[in-house]
Amino acid sequence: MTLREELHAMGLRYRVDKKPVLGLPSLADIVFGPAKVAAFVDGCF
Numbered sequence: 001m002t003l004r005e006e007l008h009a010m011g012l013r014y015r016v017d018k019k020p021v022l023g024l025p026s027l028a029d030i031v032f033g034p035a036k037v038a039a040f041v042d043g044c045f
Helices: 002-009
Strands: 015-018 028-032 037-039
Antiparallel strands (some): 015 028
């Protein structure tokens, strides 16, 4: 959540829990569609 808040505060817009590539079985945590960048954030809750 902290990463998402910081990205939003920087003015970056993104999608959450979205498939970055059609046919890929997993969801990316953060996807910047027009830039074609996906981030998978692994962490301890």
